[in-house]
Amino acid sequence: MPVLIRSEAFDSTPISLGTVEKTGARLLDRYGLEQAELSILLVNDKRMAELNQFYRHKSGPTNVLSFPMPSGETQTGGTMLGDIVISVDKARREAELRNISCHRRIERLLVHGFVHLLGYDHERSPQDAEIMLAEENKIIDYLSKHQRRNGMVNLAINVDHVATLRQARGINEPDPVTAAGICELAGAGGIVVHLREDRRHIQDRDVVLMRQMVKTKLNLEMGASEEIIKIALDLKPDMITLVPEKRQELTTEGGLDVAGQVTRLKEVVDRMREASIPVSMFIDPESKQIKAAREAGATFVEIHTGRYSDAANEDEADREFELIAAAAEEAYESGLRVNAGHGLNYLNTSRVAALDTIEELSIGHAVMARAIFVGLDQAVREMLALLF
Ligand code: PXP
Numbered sequence: 001m002p003v004l005i006r007s008e009a010f011d012s013t014p015i016s017l018g019t020v021e022k023t024g025a026r027l028l029d030r031y032g033l034e035q036a037e038l039s040i041l042l043v044n045d046k047r048m049a050e051l052n053q054f055y056r057h058k059s060g061p062t063n064v065l066s067f068p069m070p071s072g073e074t075q076t077g078g079t080m081l082g083d084i085v086i087s088v089d090k091a092r093r094e095a096e097l098r099n100i101s102c103h104r105r106i107e108r109l110l111v112h113g114f115v116h117l118l119g120y121d122h123e124r125s126p127q128d129a130e131i132m133l134a135e136e137n138k139i140i141d142y143l144s145k146h147q148r149r150n151g152m153v154n155l156a157i158n159v160d161h162v163a164t165l166r167q168a169r170g171i172n173e174p175d176p177v178t179a180a181g182i183c184e185l186a187g188a189g190g191i192v193v194h195l196r197e198d199r200r201h202i203q204d205r206d207v208v209l210m211r212q213m214v215k216t217k218l219n220l221e222m223g224a225s226e227e228i229i230k231i232a233l234d235l236k237p238d239m240i241t242l243v244p245e246k247r248q249e250l251t252t253e254g255g256l257d258v259a260g261q262v263t264r265l266k267e268v269v270d271r272m273r274e275a276s277i278p279v280s281m282f283i284d285p286e287s288k289q290i291k292a293a294r295e296a297g298a299t300f301v302e303i304h305t306g307r308y309s310d311a312a313n314e315d316e317a318d319r320e321f322e323l324i325a326a327a328a329e330e331a332y333e334s335g336l337r338v339n340a341g342h343g344l345n346y347l348n349t350s351r352v353a354a355l356d357t358i359e360e361l362s363i364g365h366a367v368m369a370r371a372i373f374v375g376l377d378q379a380v381r382e383m384l385a386l387l388f
Contacts, residue, residue, distance in 0.1 A: 002028050002035075002078075007042040009088040015042070015102055016325040022356070023107050023143065027114045028081075030142055035078040038117075040110065041085045048087035063090040064109040066116040084113035101351040111139045153353045153387050156190030156219055156339075157183040157380060158364030163193075163201035176202065177209045179376060183367075184216055186380035190238075192362050194221035195228060198247055204231070211235050219280070219362070224268050233275050240272060241280040241302055241339075241362075251342075251365075255284035255304040259292035269297040280339060285320075285327030294334055301331050302339040302362060305352060309343025317348070325355055332357035346370065346386065353387040361387070 003024035005017050024038050043051070048061035055065065068082040086109050088102070095105035115135050122129035162176040180191040191214045193202045210218055220237040222228045223245030232240050242265065244256045258265055258281050269279045280300035283289035284307075293301045303324055311317035324340065331338045340352055341362030353361060363383060371379040 002033075002037055004037060004039045005042075006040070007088075008047055009042045009044045011044055015088060015106060016322065016329075016355075017042075018329055019103055019325070019355070020106060020110065023110055024114075026143060027111065027139065030139060031118070033081065036081045037078060038081045038114070039083040041083060042088050042106075043085055045087055045089040048085065048090065051085060061087050061090050063087055063094060064113045066113040068117045068119075082117040084110060084117070086110065086113070101354055103351070103354055107143065108136075108140065111136050111143070115139070153358055154189035154360040155187070155380070155384055155387060156192050156217070156341075156360050156362045157188045157367055158192040158194070158221075158341075158362055159183065159368075160192075160194050160201045161364055161368040163203070163206060167201055176206050177213065180210055180214055182376045183380050184214065186377045187384050188216065188380055190217035190219055190360065190362075192219040192221055192241070192364070194243070195231065196245060197223060197225055197228065207231070207235055207237075211237065221282075224265065229268060229271065232277065233271065236275060236277060239278045239280055239300070241282055241300075242268065243282045254306075255286075255289060256282050257289075258283055258296055258298075259288045262292050262296050265296040265298075273297070280337075282342075285323040287327070287330060290327060290331045290334060290336070293331075294336060298336065300337045300339055300359075302341055303327050303331070303358075304342050305340050305344055306342040308352070309345065309348055321351060324352065328355050328357040346382065349383065350386045 003021045005021045005024065007017055020040060024040050028034055028036055028038060045061040051065060052058050052060065052062050063086065065085045066082060069080045086106055091105045091109055092102045095102045098105065115132055120132040120135055122132045159176040159179045162174050162179040166172065166174055176193065183191060191210060193207060193210060195202050195207055207220065217238040219239050219241055220232055220235065221241045221243055222232060224242050242256055244254060272279050278299035280302050281293045281298045282302045282304060283293060284304050290301060305324060308317055308320035308324055311320050328338045328340065338358050339360040339362060340358050344352060344361060344363045345366035349361065352358065367379045367383055370382065
């Protein structure tokens, strides 16, 4: 194992050890040090203060410490580069000040510690500080271009709400088809529409026109009813997303219970496969649903981010985020392609977008709500800016 990661920061913000470990591995990769070992330890402020006092005779916690091990030999005959210790508490506070995710801040600290291990030292002289900063920036740039296993995250915009406004008046505007065009021109990589059985917003005419004009990717969200399955087979969208559908709900509530209907859903997948339509299943972040989606033959899962988005406080959001990160990792590792969505907005999306297992985010309400004030083009561009 080239990266040995351990966390003692049990009482701190939960962060995905897998994500930090992968960043460590990419750093080794970047410098051709795949044979070397790097140890990363995450601690809380109390432990960091002890280490800072012991090794540097400085009081209080610092954000990152590195301990190079120039001649360390590993059991496999490689070299031990050294240890990097990061305080998750301090990283979280620094992230809040910078309005970035804790993961992003930890990544920056990891890079800083890593560059120290390579022999750079900003404390030697102002000139050395400049050289070290330039190297760090180079790596951050490299990571931002190479860190996603899935390439850049794609933004798919759900235009149902435009149709909701139209239906409220029972006339022909605003037109969700025009909205789809504007979203694509602004840089969206896909359009999502939910053709509900009760046709409360999107109409048959909308999906027919969108099939003709959408240049990126048309994702038809749908319940697995026979009527809508037939429409999908006829329409041939670029993909479908199966969701649970209840007539009384305001929006899709909860994920699809795939585990409870594998045989039935497998039939739907088989019919779609014959028409070359990939199937995604909208599921809660649960292992049992991921396994069932695999069994049913889905190509994608869309992880439900609703509980994360609706969290009442930061701790709850952190817990829900960890469930999403773990589910996305499990689904990705099992061979599924992974999308995510529901309730994402301008404040909570970056963190999910930073998960490199996720290929696409499906966002509707927040973008349309902002579009009322700033225009749809700008609302889409502002969301896109948060993804990278
Ligand atoms: N994904 C699915 C499966 C959905 O049902 C919805 C809501 O229509 C979304 C994503 C988008 O959710 P929101 O409108 O809250 O961004």
